[in-house]
Amino acid sequence: MPTAQILTIGDELLSGDTVNTNLAYLGERCRRLGFEVVRALSVRDRIPEIVAAVADVSVDLCLVSGGLGPTSDDLTAEAVALAAGVPLVRDAASEAAIAAVFAGFGRPMPDINRKQADLPAGCDVLPNPVGTAPGFAASLPRGSYVACMPGVPREMKKMMVEQIEPRLRRRFALPDIPRRVYRLIGRGESAVAVEVEPILAAARARSPGLAAVYLHYRAATPQVLLILEALAGEGGARATEEELRSFDAPLQAALRGSLYGIGEAELEVRVLAACRRAGLTLATAESCTGGQVAGRLTAVAGASDVFAGGVVAYANSVKTGILGVREDSLAAHGAVSEPVAREMAEGARRALGADLAVAITGVAGPGGGTPEKPVGTVDFAVADAETCTHKRVQCGATGRSSSTRRGSWPSSWCGTAWWPAASPTSRRSTTESF
Amino acid sequence: MPTAQILTIGDELLSGDTVNTNLAYLGERCRRLGFEVVRALSVRDRIPEIVAAVADVSVDLCLVSGGLGPTSDDLTAEAVALAAGVPLVRDAASEAAIAAVFAGFGRPMPDINRKQADLPAGCDVLPNPVGTAPGFAASLPRGSYVACMPGVPREMKKMMVEQIEPRLRRRFALPDIPRRVYRLIGRGESAVAVEVEPILAAARARSPGLAAVYLHYRAATPQVLLILEALAGEGGARATEEELRSFDAPLQAALRGSLYGIGEAELEVRVLAACRRAGLTLATAESCTGGQVAGRLTAVAGASDVFAGGVVAYANSVKTGILGVREDSLAAHGAVSEPVAREMAEGARRALGADLAVAITGVAGPGGGTPEKPVGTVDFAVADAETCTHKRVQCGATGRSSSTRRGSWPSSWCGTAWWPAASPTSRRSTTESF
Numbered sequence: 001m002p003t004a005q006i007l008t009i010g011d012e013l014l015s016g017d018t019v020n021t022n023l024a025y026l027g028e029r030c031r032r033l034g035f036e037v038v039r040a041l042s043v044r045d046r047i048p049e050i051v052a053a054v055a056d057v058s059v060d061l062c063l064v065s066g067g068l069g070p071t072s073d074d075l076t077a078e079a080v081a082l083a084a085g086v087p088l089v090r091d092a093a094s095e096a097a098i099a100a101v102f103a104g105f106g107r108p109m110p111d112i113n114r115k116q117a118d119l120p121a122g123c124d125v126l127p128n129p130v131g132t133a134p135g136f137a138a139s140l141p142r143g144s145y146v147a148c149m150p151g152v153p154r155e156m157k158k159m160m161v162e163q164i165e166p167r168l169r170r171r172f173a174l175p176d177i178p179r180r181v182y183r184l185i186g187r188g189e190s191a192v193a194v195e196v197e198p199i200l201a202a203a204r205a206r207s208p209g210l211a212a213v214y215l216h217y218r219a220a221t222p223q224v225l226l227i228l229e230a231l232a233g234e235g236g237a238r239a240t241e242e243e244l245r246s247f248d249a250p251l252q253a254a255l256r257g258s259l260y261g262i263g264e265a266e267l268e269v270r271v272l273a274a275c276r277r278a279g280l281t282l283a284t285a286e287s288c289t290g291g292q293v294a295g296r297l298t299a300v301a302g303a304s305d306v307f308a309g310g311v312v313a314y315a316n317s318v319k320t321g322i323l324g325v326r327e328d329s330l331a332a333h334g335a336v337s338e339p340v341a342r343e344m345a346e347g348a349r350r351a352l353g354a355d356l357a358v359a360i361t362g363v364a365g366p367g368g369g370t371p372e373k374p375v376g377t378v379d380f381a382v383a384d385a386e387t388c389t390h391k392r393v394q395c396g397a398t399g400r401s402s403s404t405r406r407g408s409w410p411s412s413w414c415g416t417a418w419w420p421a422a423s424p425t426s427r428r429s430t431t432e433s434f
Numbered sequence: 435m436p437t438a439q440i441l442t443i444g445d446e447l448l449s450g451d452t453v454n455t456n457l458a459y460l461g462e463r464c465r466r467l468g469f470e471v472v473r474a475l476s477v478r479d480r481i482p483e484i485v486a487a488v489a490d491v492s493v494d495l496c497l498v499s500g501g502l503g504p505t506s507d508d509l510t511a512e513a514v515a516l517a518a519g520v521p522l523v524r525d526a527a528s529e530a531a532i533a534a535v536f537a538g539f540g541r542p543m544p545d546i547n548r549k550q551a552d553l554p555a556g557c558d559v560l561p562n563p564v565g566t567a568p569g570f571a572a573s574l575p576r577g578s579y580v581a582c583m584p585g586v587p588r589e590m591k592k593m594m595v596e597q598i599e600p601r602l603r604r605r606f607a608l609p610d611i612p613r614r615v616y617r618l619i620g621r622g623e624s625a626v627a628v629e630v631e632p633i634l635a636a637a638r639a640r641s642p643g644l645a646a647v648y649l650h651y652r653a654a655t656p657q658v659l660l661i662l663e664a665l666a667g668e669g670g671a672r673a674t675e676e677e678l679r680s681f682d683a684p685l686q687a688a689l690r691g692s693l694y695g696i697g698e699a700e701l702e703v704r705v706l707a708a709c710r711r712a713g714l715t716l717a718t719a720e721s722c723t724g725g726q727v728a729g730r731l732t733a734v735a736g737a738s739d740v741f742a743g744g745v746v747a748y749a750n751s752v753k754t755g756i757l758g759v760r761e762d763s764l765a766a767h768g769a770v771s772e773p774v775a776r777e778m779a780e781g782a783r784r785a786l787g788a789d790l791a792v793a794i795t796g797v798a799g800p801g802g803g804t805p806e807k808p809v810g811t812v813d814f815a816v817a818d819a820e821t822c823t824h825k826r827v828q829c830g831a832t833g834r835s836s837s838t839r840r841g842s843w844p845s846s847w848c849g850t851a852w853w854p855a856a857s858p859t860s861r862r863s864t865t866e867s868f
Contacts (some may be wrong), residue, residue: 012650013461019458020453069623070627081735108625190504194546197506218448220452290745291727292726303724303748306750307748307749308748314741315738
């Protein structure tokens with residue numbers, strides 16, 4: 001199985017200015033192609049540091065992103081040329097393509113953009129139809145294949161899929177690596193491991209392929225993903241897709257109540273698909289999550305046939321005005337309460353004309369907690385035509401960071417904590433802590 | 435200036451299952467403390483690979499996150515012990531603390547969690563009040579200081595701020611590195627560079643400190659951040675805060691119309707602050723962005739005094755029902771049109787009872803584009819009590835990825851593309867391409 005590393009270049013990746021999403025994207029593409037991604041390195045926009053990183057590559061494939069722009073801190077082409085021991089040469093076709101991009105915007109090409117056409121001699125130029133930076137691929141002196149892409153995610157992704165992946169498929173003998181993802185919610189990693197490890201241990205005895213199955217835990221509170229990957233074991237034995245499926249039954253039995261799905265599709269995709277199958281439209285009424293749940297649902301292409309819309313009811317006047325929450329309920333129970341959650345859900349159904357509505361109201365913090373309702377207290381409700389179900393979840397209030405940004409906890413905790421388990425068949429109400 | 439590297443451990447970081455947000459967080463904390471973060475490495479959950487990564491550390495500080503959990507693939511303590519040449523020893527205080535966490539949940543401690551108390555002999559144990567994994571710090575044989583934290587962001591952040599940073603302040607002589615961030619919108623990186631480079635070049639001649647100022651470009655379409663950092667130059671000379679401020683006037687002049695702010699505060703923080711200063715409340719009406727703009731605004735702590743709420747008007751029935759968009763306007767002009775954007779903004783003001791409302795309706799793609807309104811066409815409107823302003827933006831439609839997830843473009847492009855420049859003083863309307 002060929003090995004790969006991801007090299008991402010840019011001060012902004014090290015200084016915390018930018019979250020390195022390119023790494024995750026390229027890692028996933030590599031893995032799905034059949035590469036074993038063994039390391040990822042990020043270095044600064046400095047010639048010696050990039051040269052050292054490239055010269056140090058000891059894997060079959062090194063994917064590089066960043067540093068192909070027009071500015072003085074864009075140095076990847078120069079550094080790769082140095083590492084490969086070849087000069088930089090201006091590529092006429094790339095220069096013309098860059099000029100055409102500017103012409104398309106009706107602007108003259110700034111002189112500094114010409115530099116983007118200076119590429120290592122003898123490299124394989126990778127056109128960039130959506131930006132000014134061409135990419136390039138080359139073999140390094142020690143035999144590794146290196147492919148360099150712009151850092152702009154949109155340009156990088158297009159170049160990876162359209163230019164680089166076909167080259168990799170031709171160049172490398174890529175195995176098919178079966179993998180199976182078990183998606184759990186509302187159970188901690190340790191509690192999952194206690195159930196899973198004996199099942200896996202028993203299976204390992206059954207075949208050399210199963211013995212080599214690799215188990216990843218990915219905790220993304222309140223979710224845990226359990227990923228089985230059929231790595232090659234002794235003599236190259238590898239578990240088959242079917243052998244991985246043999247884990248379904250024992251894991252479903254052991255993880256009942258927590259396992260909401262098997263496979264690659266994420267929670268929001270499954271929520272929309274479940275509604276679609278049932279012929280139901282969906283609406284949201286969000287307070288503490290502030291639109292993040294609607295944002296995640298609508299980020300799935302094709303959400304519009306299921307998702308009618310949402311109300312971000314941040315002010316109480318919006319809860320009463322649009323959603324019809326009763327002033328009495330707010331006064332008697334507070335905005336974070338079972339009656340208000342229920343009235344938000346029922347009001348969202350009516351106001352947005354949807355079959356199902358989910359409501360979320362909680363104490364997001366950092367302020368606003370009380371002994372009775374500490375930060376992290378969240379009331380959920382789901383309403384359909386006949387019923388409305390409520391659940392209170394305590395989202396680990398003690399560990400909130402002191403940062404002034406509240407980050408992603410509302411959507412990761414609250415938006416997803418309860419939907420999949422909810423089947424609103426009665427006016428039931430429960431309380432749970434994670 | 436002491437140097438640092440970030441080492442993040444976990445298969446999920448390389449396989450694309452998890453975006454490495456810990457890297458950005460730790461990079462930023464290090465930079466602000468006065469470390470020069472020179473590289474970041476991610477390796478898999480494999481003893482030899484972690485040992486090699488730790489043994490290879492040649493910087494003053496190595497921050498490690500991940501691999502301190504209870505499961506079979508949590509190997510950081512063992513690997514650091516091997517790299518440091520010391521045995522693993524069970525730490526009684528940590529064991530008791532882990533048991534106490536489970537007791538707090540009313541659950542027995544699974545046996546596998548005991549392993550989390552096995553730490554390198556002689557290390558400095560870092561308590562984890564919000565999880566089961568203690569951290570630890572130690573000196574490596576070659577003199578580097580290594581501090582290991584759990585990978586769970588909430589636990590990692592608390593340990594970094596409360597345990598590790600005080601130790602680093604005591605241990606290292608940390609310089610103060612002035613930095614200045616110029617925030618631009620609606621102008622490409624090249625166009626910015628053409629204006630900025632001559633200004634910087636002229637300034638470099640004025641002092642050795644200015645000569646050493648380092649310039650980062652961070653393109654996060656449609657924003658560009660320009661970051662000046664006072665690195666140490668010849669003889670340790672470093673530009674002062676005041677010297678960096680001397681760039682304000684020439685940059686403001688050169689980048690007029692694009693520069694929306696100077697400093698660390700992000701766009702959404704500035705939008706809320708501007709409303710707060712003006713005594714205005716704010717509402718949103720989102721179609722293509724699906725709640726992401728409201729989600730970004732409400733992710734800022736304290737948003738509730740300004741942000742009243744929002745409507746995610748995905749279905750046309752929500753546009754007409756809640757926002758009062760006229761059926762006629764939808765039929766005659768389509769959902770992505772100037773009249774509908776204006777009516778959404780005016781309707782959101784009324785329905786949500788806010789002083790200002792912003793409306794966003796666009797063709798998000800991947801489908802739905804037409805020759806007249808290709809994917810990426812977005813209509814914005816801002817309404818106040820007297821006026822409503824419209825703007826159409828063309829968000830680089832050609833480059834949409836073929837992925838089925840639409841990622842973050844709506845919020846990065848559409849939610850932020852126009853607000854700061856908008857001052858709704860007339861019923862004007864403009865069109866712009868980025």
